[in-house]
Amino acid sequence: MTEVTLSNVIKRYGEHQAVHGIDLEIRDGEFVVLVGPSGCGKSTTLRMIAGLEDISGGEVSIGGRVVNDLPPRERNISMVFQNYALYPHMCVRENLGFSLHIAKRPESEITSAVNEAAAILGLEELMDRKPAALSGGQRQRVAMGRAIVRHPDVFLFDEPLSNLDAKLRTQMRVEIKKLHQKVGNTIIYVTHDQVEAMTLADRIVLMRDGHIVQVGTPLELFNAPVNTFVATFIGSPPMNLLDGVVTENRTVRLIDGQELPIPSSPRESVQPGQKVKYGFRADNLSPVGHGVSDEGETADIALRIDLSEPLGTETLLFATLASTEIQCKMLNPRPVTSGETMTCRLALEKAHIFDAQTTQVIRSN
Amino acid sequence: MDRNQAHRNRRRMLKGLHFVGLFLVMSIICIPGLWIILNSFRPTVEIMAKPPVWNPSFTLDHYRAMFGGAGQGGVPVFSYLWNSIVISVTSTGIAVLIGMSGGYAFARYKFSGKSGYFVGLMLFRAVPGVALSLPLFIVFAKVGIIDTHFGLILVYVAMNVPFTIWLTDGFFRQIPKELHEAAEIDGCTRWQAFWKVEFPVARSGVASAAIFAFLTSWNEFALASQLTRSVGSKTMPVGLLDFTAEFTINWGGMCALAVLMILPALILTFIVQKHLIAGLTFGGVKG
Numbered sequence: 001m002t003e004v005t006l007s008n009v010i011k012r013y014g015e016h017q018a019v020h021g022i023d024l025e026i027r028d029g030e031f032v033v034l035v036g037p038s039g040c041g042k043s044t045t046l047r048m049i050a051g052l053e054d055i056s057g058g059e060v061s062i063g064g065r066v067v068n069d070l071p072p073r074e075r076n077i078s079m080v081f082q083n084y085a086l087y088p089h090m091c092v093r094e095n096l097g098f099s100l101h102i103a104k105r106p107e108s109e110i111t112s113a114v115n116e117a118a119a120i121l122g123l124e125e126l127m128d129r130k131p132a133a134l135s136g137g138q139r140q141r142v143a144m145g146r147a148i149v150r151h152p153d154v155f156l157f158d159e160p161l162s163n164l165d166a167k168l169r170t171q172m173r174v175e176i177k178k179l180h181q182k183v184g185n186t187i188i189y190v191t192h193d194q195v196e197a198m199t200l201a202d203r204i205v206l207m208r209d210g211h212i213v214q215v216g217t218p219l220e221l222f223n224a225p226v227n228t229f230v231a232t233f234i235g236s237p238p239m240n241l242l243d244g245v246v247t248e249n250r251t252v253r254l255i256d257g258q259e260l261p262i263p264s265s266p267r268e269s270v271q272p273g274q275k276v277k278y279g280f281r282a283d284n285l286s287p288v289g290h291g292v293s294d295e296g297e298t299a300d301i302a303l304r305i306d307l308s309e310p311l312g313t314e315t316l317l318f319a320t321l322a323s324t325e326i327q328c329k330m331l332n333p334r335p336v337t338s339g340e341t342m343t344c345r346l347a348l349e350k351a352h353i354f355d356a357q358t359t360q361v362i363r364s365n
Numbered sequence: 366m367d368r369n370q371a372h373r374n375r376r377r378m379l380k381g382l383h384f385v386g387l388f389l390v391m392s393i394i395c396i397p398g399l400w401i402i403l404n405s406f407r408p409t410v411e412i413m414a415k416p417p418v419w420n421p422s423f424t425l426d427h428y429r430a431m432f433g434g435a436g437q438g439g440v441p442v443f444s445y446l447w448n449s450i451v452i453s454v455t456s457t458g459i460a461v462l463i464g465m466s467g468g469y470a471f472a473r474y475k476f477s478g479k480s481g482y483f484v485g486l487m488l489f490r491a492v493p494g495v496a497l498s499l500p501l502f503i504v505f506a507k508v509g510i511i512d513t514h515f516g517l518i519l520v521y522v523a524m525n526v527p528f529t530i531w532l533t534d535g536f537f538r539q540i541p542k543e544l545h546e547a548a549e550i551d552g553c554t555r556w557q558a559f560w561k562v563e564f565p566v567a568r569s570g571v572a573s574a575a576i577f578a579f580l581t582s583w584n585e586f587a588l589a590s591q592l593t594r595s596v597g598s599k600t601m602p603v604g605l606l607d608f609t610a611e612f613t614i615n616w617g618g619m620c621a622l623a624v625l626m627i628l629p630a631l632i633l634t635f636i637v638q639k640h641l642i643a644g645l646t647f648g649g650v651k652g
Contacts, residue, residue, distance in 0.1 A: 052546050073552045085543035089565045099551035102561075146551070 002028050002063045002153035002186050004049060010057035011044050011210075018044050020210040021058065031180050031187045035197035036207035037233070043158055045207070046190045050079050050156050063153055078147035079156040082163060084139045086131035092118075092142050093127045099150045117145040120182065121175075137168045144176070148183060157189040161196065173199055194234050198222070206230055223350075228359040231279050231352065237316070240285070240326040242278045243356065246270045252278045252353070254322035261299050263348045266362040275356035282316065284350040285328040287342045297348035303328070308336040317342075398627065405620035412616050427621040440618070442625065444596045445604035449626075451514055452600060453582040456521035460578045463522070464529025465571055469559070471530065472537035473545075483534075486527040494524065498591040505592060512598050520588055525578040532577070536570025537563065572640035576633065583630050601626040
């Protein structure tokens with residue numbers, strides 16, 4: 001059983017504090033993605049788990065064993081780096097077998113382990129090539145092979161797909177997920193790409209400025225963001241946010257005077273006069289008859305469409321509401337001309353109210 | 366059509382000029398060497414002849430005399446060669462070991478005063494060696510290491526270490542630090558990670574540094590001429606002086622010894638030239 005536990009983990013570089021007391025429990029076999037904008041401390045956290053970075057405070061334990069002062073080689077982890085870090089002077093076979101050679105395993109065992117990893121990742125044809133003679137995707141697979149060959153307790157991935165082109169990235173994402181299903185180890189994966197986080201993770205850890213903002217399954221983060229940062233970071237397109245003030249009738253008056261009803265869940269928790277941000281996703285606002293159903297609470301808004309992006313199964317519409325550019329989605333699309341005014345329906349139960357000052361979500365007490 | 370022709374002509378002309386330029390530069394570099402080799406096979410009268418003899422005769426007299434006994438104008442070639450080899454190889458080995466460690470430290474570790482040390486090392490290179498010859502002579506004489514292999518090795522190590530540090534620092538800097546991190550995660554100690562991963566990758570750079578250090582020691586004359594005096598420690602460049610007498614210079618003999626001096630360096634350079642070129646263009650062609 002290999003749980004990874006971080007308790008009050010801190011990283012300081014001189015005066016600057018990069019990671020502020022992180023607490024996190026990762027269960028055995030779980031696929032956890034650390035995601036956040038650059039400089040949020042996600043890579044530093046991963047490197048502290050790997051032992052490549054000293055821990056300034058707190059405790060990291062792997063499989064119940066505190067590893068704070070253990071060198072990387074004694075933590076039984078393996079890591080895939082952003083630039084792959086393949087050994088350029090060794091062929092693929094030697095790269096894969098390197099860790100077992102260092103551990104002085106018998107030759108027969110090394111050969112079978114290397115062949116097994118090669119078979120899992122489809123590297124059999126490339127075994128005698130040097131890394132320089134491989135394409136980006138192949139190098140990526142070798143790096144993954146090198147990681148699985150020693151059957152580590154935990155896999156660490158540090159932005160492994162950022163050097164690949166878009167198509168290959170999607171393909172490798174699937175392979176990583178398949179790999180996890182096959183080997184079933186605990187995986188900690190760092191990325192700045194929320195799509196990778198959403199598609200891969202069992203649980204996402206969203207970080208900003210060295211703090212954990214929210215931990216949860218992809219759908220929890222998508223459907224119940226704790227603040228405006230999560231709301232705009234997770235999901236594409238980002239959540240629409242409109243500034244407004246709560247009125248006596250429990251509506252939100254936007255800056256152009258238009259009023260939107262407050263969804264039932266936070267209705268009793270807001271105070272009249274409170275400044276808020278009204279948030280909803282593009283999927284929950286669509287022209288009448290083109291997506292949002294009539295069931296549940298809804299509100300209709302007249303929108304003048306500035307721009308449309310047909311994507312085939314749906315069309316993304318850009319409009320301006322209360323001086324803010326918003327996006328909405330039209331399913332079963334029909335051609336839309338710019339400047340056209342459409343009545344759009346908002347699914348109120350999917351809307352969120354955030355406090356404008358603290359940016360935290362307001363929910364029913 | 367005409368413009369195409371004009372372009373083609375211009376390109377041809379530029380190519381021709383390029384060739385002429387290369388030829389001139391290579392002549393300047395190669396002719397002195399060629400002159401030495403040719404003169405080592407010519408009788409002294411022909412070397413000194415005015416006007417020059419254009420159709421030279423061939424003789425091995427200078428080589429015969431050089432390897433001959435003391436009475437026949439011979440010099441202790443093998444002693445000088447041995448001294449040169451011992452001093453150059455040992456000093457190169459030590460300088461590369463120290464320089465590589467230093468270069469690695471400068472490339473990989475953070476420590477206070479790092480840039481100051483580095484600039485200091487480079488400034489040390491700016492001091493002309495000859496200026497140090499007198500103080501070195503006095504100190505070495507007092508310590509009692511004048512006219513020994515050890516003394517000269519010490520001087521050459523000191524001369525070569527800063528350059529080796531500078532060169533290898535550049536090579537280690539180009540190796541992504543993730544390589545040793547990956548090796549450490551794969552089970553290596555820091556020491557193993559260096560020898561099994563980073564050193565092999567930087568091999569070309571270390572080879573370049575070694576050849577530079579070797580050639581500096583092999584060819585150095587100014588300090589060696591001050592710090593050595595007997596057959597037991599004189600190096601080849603200093604040995605050349607044996608051919609100068611009070612009123613005459615035996616040009617033929619000097620050229621013959623010079624050829625013997627050039628040969629090992631030339632052979633060595635050819636052997637490592639693949640590494641040398643790979644080393645000096647490292648980074649530009651990395652996949």
